[in-house]
Amino acid sequence: xxxxxxxxxxxxxxxxxxxxxxxxxxxxxxxxxxxxxxxxxxxxxxxxxxxxxxxxxxxxxxxxxxxxxxxxxxxxxxxxxxxxxxxxxxxxxxxxxxxxxxxxxxxxxxxxxxxxxxxxxxxxxxxxxxxxxxxxxxxxxxxxxxxxxxxxxxxxxxxxxxxxxxxxxxxxxxxxxxxxxxxxxxxxxxxxxxxxxxxxxxxxxxxxxxxxxxxxxxxxxxxx
Amino acid sequence: xxxxxxxxxxxxxxxxxxxxxxxxxxxxxxxxxxxxxxxxxxxxxxxxxxxxxxxxxxxxxxxxxxxxxxxxxxxxxxxxxxxxxxxxxxxxxxxxxxxxxxxxxxxxxxxxxxxxxxxxxxxxxxxxxxxxxxxxxxxxxxxxxxxxxxxxxxxxxxxxxxxxxxxxxxxxxxxxxxxxxxxxxxxxxxxxxxxxxxxxxxxxxxxxxxxxxxxxxxxxxxxxxxxxxxxxxxxxxxxxxxxxxxxxxxxxxxx
Numbered sequence: 001x002x003x004x005x006x007x008x009x010x011x012x013x014x015x016x017x018x019x020x021x022x023x024x025x026x027x028x029x030x031x032x033x034x035x036x037x038x039x040x041x042x043x044x045x046x047x048x049x050x051x052x053x054x055x056x057x058x059x060x061x062x063x064x065x066x067x068x069x070x071x072x073x074x075x076x077x078x079x080x081x082x083x084x085x086x087x088x089x090x091x092x093x094x095x096x097x098x099x100x101x102x103x104x105x106x107x108x109x110x111x112x113x114x115x116x117x118x119x120x121x122x123x124x125x126x127x128x129x130x131x132x133x134x135x136x137x138x139x140x141x142x143x144x145x146x147x148x149x150x151x152x153x154x155x156x157x158x159x160x161x162x163x164x165x166x167x168x169x170x171x172x173x174x175x176x177x178x179x180x181x182x183x184x185x186x187x188x189x190x191x192x193x194x195x196x197x198x199x200x201x202x203x204x205x206x207x208x209x210x211x212x213x214x215x216x217x218x219x220x221x222x223x224x
Numbered sequence: 225x226x227x228x229x230x231x232x233x234x235x236x237x238x239x240x241x242x243x244x245x246x247x248x249x250x251x252x253x254x255x256x257x258x259x260x261x262x263x264x265x266x267x268x269x270x271x272x273x274x275x276x277x278x279x280x281x282x283x284x285x286x287x288x289x290x291x292x293x294x295x296x297x298x299x300x301x302x303x304x305x306x307x308x309x310x311x312x313x314x315x316x317x318x319x320x321x322x323x324x325x326x327x328x329x330x331x332x333x334x335x336x337x338x339x340x341x342x343x344x345x346x347x348x349x350x351x352x353x354x355x356x357x358x359x360x361x362x363x364x365x366x367x368x369x370x371x372x373x374x375x376x377x378x379x380x381x382x383x384x385x386x387x388x389x390x391x392x393x394x395x396x397x398x399x400x401x402x403x404x405x406x407x408x409x410x411x412x413x414x415x416x417x418x419x420x421x422x423x424x425x426x427x428x429x430x431x432x433x434x435x436x437x438x439x440x441x442x443x444x445x446x447x448x449x450x451x452x453x454x455x456x457x458x459x460x461x462x463x464x465x466x467x468x469x470x471x472x473x474x475x476x477x478x479x
């Protein structure tokens with residue numbers, strides 16, 4: 001199963017025909033009532049993230065691998081943006097993904113999507129790390145690593161599309177909105193720190209962040 | 225820094241970006257979120273925006289990460305789901321609002337009429353509630369202590385009656401937790417009893433709670449000693465002082 005997932009990673013789409021064939025012989029890959037672990041890797045990988053997390057909560061390791069393959073790249077990439085140090089980022093990413101496994105039963109789809117839940121954990125962990133003094137020292141001594149090539153990622157096409165959409169929408173913000181949001185989210189700075197960096201009043205930064213995110217929401221077509 | 229109501233509303237953006245650093249401000253906003261539905265909706269929507277920001281940062285993770293995480297997953301126990309109607313707080317005062325909206329007002333009227341005697345009854349009831357909550361809370365703490373112990377170890381064995389028993393033990397805490405899955409249900413007058421057995425003595429370690437959905441709630445046993453083996457037997461309801469039937473499983477607990 002691990003082999004199969006690896007192939008899929010190196011050659012995007014390689015897993016698809018397998019899933020298709022399974023569907024053609026009349027098995028419903030979305031049937032989550034089957035015993036956990038009884039599903040073939042191709043089937044599990046086709047489930048949507050919310051259902052996968054429900055399986056993970058029941059201890060289904062194959063479902064967890066599928067969640068890993070969909071979200072580890074984004075979690076690691078986000079943590080790397082904040083921390084910049086690849087070794088630390090790898091460590092934090094491992095903590096985050098293990099947290100996803102450990103607390104999957106606490107995920108509540110009514111409160112937001114599965115991807116949002118995982119990315120919220122990832123960002124919080126990264127920010128916690130960056131705000132501890134030792135980490136700050138370590139980070140200051142590190143040079144930014146070159147970003148790994150994106151085309152090796154399994155969902156490279158989708159990731160590229162999202163990246164393009166986000167870039168477009170960020171481009172539609174005022175400079176102060178854009179800088180406030182990127183410094184806070186990708187930089188891991190608190191909003192008082194952002195205010196200081198940008199030489200603006202606290203209340204200004206607070207409202208710019210909110211206005212900017214609302215404009216992003218409308219631009220991205222995110223529905224709650 | 226004093227926050228006005230308007231300021232609280234505008235904190236949603238900084239909040240979803242984890243950019244609220246002051247604990248006091250963070251707590252005040254979370255409190256506000258509990259009461260402001262439109263704010264909670266806004267936070268939910270803005271969080272989805274941050275997810276797109278995260279997705280846009282996707283890179284290829286280091287190849288070593290996947291096997292590391294999967295190996296860690298294999299040796300990590302998962303948290304059980306939260307059951308909604310569990311007491312949210314173990315302390316008595318956390319219960320007051322719930323009590324006031326339920327039977328307490330009626331009871332209070334009764335108290336006023338019946339006089340001081342009824343007040344004593346009420347006090348006794350509340351002390352009982354407090355004790356039960358304290359017990360539940362200290363049991364939860366003890367279970368968490370075993371699970372979190374650095375030397376926590378898991379032993380699983382099938383039983384001769386079917387199903388399997390799982391023990392999580394910590395030598396440092398001298399405690400263990402027993403759960404079972406798929407054991408055959410017993411008639412009303414019988415119960416599964418756990419024992420700590422070593423060459424010198426056999427000590428009762430507690431009665432397994434009735435199973436729900438084929439699983440028993442964790443049983444916490446204390447006083448784990450070197451060389452102990454855990455045994456499970458079927459005993460008359462209420463348990464026995466010494467085992468009266470042949471154990472359905474024996475689990476050596478030493479390394």
